[in-house]
Amino acid sequence: MTLSTPLETLTVPDKRLRKALIAGGFLTVGDVLTHYPFRYEDRTAFDGWPDGITEAGPALCLQGVITDVQLKRAGPGRPFVVVTLAPPGREDSKGLEGLQAFAAPLTLRWFNMPFIAKSFAADQDIIVYGKPKPAKRGGLVIDHPEFEILNDTPTEEATIHLQRIAPIYGAREGVPQKSLRRAVWQLLEQLEDESIPDLLPEPSAQGEFAGQSRAQALRSIHFPPTLPDKDRARRYLALEEFFLLQLKVLRRRQQWDALAGASHCGPGKLLTHWLEALPFPLTGAQQRSIAEIREDLARVRPMNRLLQGDVGSGKTFVAMAAMLLAVESGCQAALMAPTQILAEQHYLNFRRWLDPLGLRIGLRTASRKEDGFDPLFSGGLNRPQILIGTHALLHGDSELPDLGLAVIDEQHKFGVEQRARLVRQGTAPHVLVMTATPIPRTLTMTVYGDLDVSLIDELPAGRRPIVTAVREQPDLTQVASFLKQQFEAGRQAYLVYPLIDESDALDLKAATKEHATWEKKLAPHPVGLLHGRLKPDEKEEVMRRFRANEFAALVSTSVIEVGVDVPNASVMIIFEAERFGLAQLHQLRGRIGRGPHKSFCILATNGKNPEGLQRLQTLAATSDGFAVAEADLLLRGPGDLLGSAQSGIGHLVLGDLVRDTALVRLARRLAAQAIATGDSVPTTEPSDPESPGKRGSKAGFCPA
Numbered sequence: 001m002t003l004s005t006p007l008e009t010l011t012v013p014d015k016r017l018r019k020a021l022i023a024g025g026f027l028t029v030g031d032v033l034t035h036y037p038f039r040y041e042d043r044t045a046f047d048g049w050p051d052g053i054t055e056a057g058p059a060l061c062l063q064g065v066i067t068d069v070q071l072k073r074a075g076p077g078r079p080f081v082v083v084t085l086a087p088p089g090r091e092d093s094k095g096l097e098g099l100q101a102f103a104a105p106l107t108l109r110w111f112n113m114p115f116i117a118k119s120f121a122a123d124q125d126i127i128v129y130g131k132p133k134p135a136k137r138g139g140l141v142i143d144h145p146e147f148e149i150l151n152d153t154p155t156e157e158a159t160i161h162l163q164r165i166a167p168i169y170g171a172r173e174g175v176p177q178k179s180l181r182r183a184v185w186q187l188l189e190q191l192e193d194e195s196i197p198d199l200l201p202e203p204s205a206q207g208e209f210a211g212q213s214r215a216q217a218l219r220s221i222h223f224p225p226t227l228p229d230k231d232r233a234r235r236y237l238a239l240e241e242f243f244l245l246q247l248k249v250l251r252r253r254q255q256w257d258a259l260a261g262a263s264h265c266g267p268g269k270l271l272t273h274w275l276e277a278l279p280f281p282l283t284g285a286q287q288r289s290i291a292e293i294r295e296d297l298a299r300v301r302p303m304n305r306l307l308q309g310d311v312g313s314g315k316t317f318v319a320m321a322a323m324l325l326a327v328e329s330g331c332q333a334a335l336m337a338p339t340q341i342l343a344e345q346h347y348l349n350f351r352r353w354l355d356p357l358g359l360r361i362g363l364r365t366a367s368r369k370e371d372g373f374d375p376l377f378s379g380g381l382n383r384p385q386i387l388i389g390t391h392a393l394l395h396g397d398s399e400l401p402d403l404g405l406a407v408i409d410e411q412h413k414f415g416v417e418q419r420a421r422l423v424r425q426g427t428a429p430h431v432l433v434m435t436a437t438p439i440p441r442t443l444t445m446t447v448y449g450d451l452d453v454s455l456i457d458e459l460p461a462g463r464r465p466i467v468t469a470v471r472e473q474p475d476l477t478q479v480a481s482f483l484k485q486q487f488e489a490g491r492q493a494y495l496v497y498p499l500i501d502e503s504d505a506l507d508l509k510a511a512t513k514e515h516a517t518w519e520k521k522l523a524p525h526p527v528g529l530l531h532g533r534l535k536p537d538e539k540e541e542v543m544r545r546f547r548a549n550e551f552a553a554l555v556s557t558s559v560i561e562v563g564v565d566v567p568n569a570s571v572m573i574i575f576e577a578e579r580f581g582l583a584q585l586h587q588l589r590g591r592i593g594r595g596p597h598k599s600f601c602i603l604a605t606n607g608k609n610p611e612g613l614q615r616l617q618t619l620a621a622t623s624d625g626f627a628v629a630e631a632d633l634l635l636r637g638p639g640d641l642l643g644s645a646q647s648g649i650g651h652l653v654l655g656d657l658v659r660d661t662a663l664v665r666l667a668r669r670l671a672a673q674a675i676a677t678g679d680s681v682p683t684t685e686p687s688d689p690e691s692p693g694k695r696g697s698k699a700g701f702c703p704a
Contacts, residue, residue: 242667
């Protein structure tokens with residue numbers, strides 16, 4: 001037996017359990033053994049029976065005896081199950097009256113789950129896990145606890161579930177907790193250590209991991225002799241995950257460096273002329289980033305660089321400079337944006353700043369293609385030198401044979417294959433990916449370790465700070481009065497909501513309904529509406545009118561999160577703000593404060609969620625995007641912050657990029673040593689869409 005052995009070929013677990021496991025998605029031995037526990041119960045010493053609790057406390061693991069089971073109703077269609085427990089050894093105490101003699105009454109409740117009553121019977125031994133709280137009529141209650149019935153446990157397997165530190169697994173449909181624990185136990189009993197090869201190279205088996213192996217770690221994480229043993233096993237297996245991720249990142253860089261490209265850097269006359277014509281100087285950080293990019297473009301090895309900067313730091317001007325250097329060398333440059341609104345805005349900005357240089361700048365989006373405007377494939381010398389577009393750049397009757405520089409804006413909003421299709425245009429083009437999401441150092445090292453990084457860490461002169469405040473249940477009449485004052489001073493405002501339409505499942509305000517409300521409250525000032533379900537030409541018309549100040553206010557969803565630039569908009573009110581992530585709120589806030597006027601960002605909340613309120617206060621206290629990103633990483637994790645499907649971090653099960661920074665660094669060193677020495681280490685899966693194929697084969701390749 002090995003980790004890859006199919007379950008259906010085994011004799012253990014028993015046939016019925018094997019069938020349930022397969023139906024639950026476990027196909028191999030490895031699938032079962034890498035379904036790690038999410039917590040543990042120390043069943044060598046259960047928590048003491050609760051008594052005298054006056055408020056909800058921490059979760060407890062208790063062993064007891066069922067004395068009563070009842071199915072009750074709080075009203076029509078509102079059934080609930082009540083189970084009464086006695087401490088172990090008090091089986092003779094029937095009902096609440098006998099129980100009160102020695103301990104506070106303890107009941108378990110399940111609402112709208114009448115079927116669960118069939119799971120219980122009087123005199124059953126049971127283990128429960130949950131948070132006890134005072135009941136309204138006295139005693140203590142635990143709502144919807146986790147539980148295991150012990151009476152149906154065969155004697156020969158009792159030691160799997162009792163008198164040990166027992167693993168608790170995430171539920172899989174059709175596989176009860178005890179059955180899953182039994183299956184893991186039996187598979188580990190049958191599996192020889194030699195059939196579980198180590199993934200980590202030898203240097204890792206030292207320090208805290210001295211003598212550790214993958215086989216030992218798998219056994220200890222499921223059935224640890226002590227709690228420190230399970231912590232050590234988790235860290236070892238987390239190091240494996242980081243190691244494999246770092247191998248993938250470093251191999252990707254190695255393969256990219258081996259590509260045969262071409263220098264695409266002109267002498268710089270266009271760049272110098274453009275810089276001299278700008279009415280303001282670039283910041284030192286912008287100039288430094290341009291110099292780094294210029295050096296890359298001059299090399300034969302294709303550039304693979306991340307340009308990272310906070311909202312409003314001037315990444316677009318750095319991208320313009322890079323594209324000027326590229327087109328002066330005789331090639332095409334393309335910029336791909338995630339939304340039509342942002343692509344249209346980039347196009348207008350590029351035309352505004354670059355038209356005086358006489359460059360041919362084209363736009364390609366889905367709506368422009370429908371309109372019959374197709375500058376991309378007009379052929380001959382009229383082909384645009386700079387292309388701005390959305391994913392529509394990936395489609396058409398021809399490719400971009402002269403593409404020398406691909407700029408990908410807000411790159412994590414694109415799928416792997418979308419980025420790969422753009423990069424496959426031309427002959428090994430230089431690649432610059434940009435993000436306005438500040439990325440903590442740990443994530444940059446882990447997720448973007450194959451890229452060189454340019455950091456714009458200062459804002460242009462003249463950017464005024466945004467006044468940010470949290471308001472609980474603000475009075476809309478007062479809000480309307482404040483907005484009208486701003487309108488009369490010539491300013492504009494965004495009113496942002498989390499939903500497009502009202503939802504029966506979510507008690508949240510929605511943009512479409514609130515738009516009608518604000519039209520009345522803000523009359524005679526006109527109010528626009530923008531959301532993701534509008535057609536592309538409708539979105540652009542709304543944004544055109546807002547830019548032209550035909551709308552005083554714009555009611556919107558988060559569709560304005562990225563790149564929208566209206567300098568006259570100085571007020572943003574985000575309703576149900578606790579429903580947004582911190583990084584997203586910071587991005588939204590960055591849509592204002594772009595002009596010379598004092599700007600205000602109001603985070604409106606119902607105040608009912610203390611944790612949500614604390615997050616909003618964190619945002620109000622700082623305008624530093626990196627501080628916001630660090631806080632968001634702690635609260636939501638890297639998958640939500642960056643998009644796990646884009647970054648590869650979705651494969652991390654045990655590794656935690658916040659608490660395991662030291663392991664990330666160790667994994668980086670081990671992966672670099674393994675590649676440098678040519679050690680036999682796990683290879684990237686052939687089906688991995690990020691694995692580069694031969695350049696001429698059109699195989700999927702994602703350099704970013």
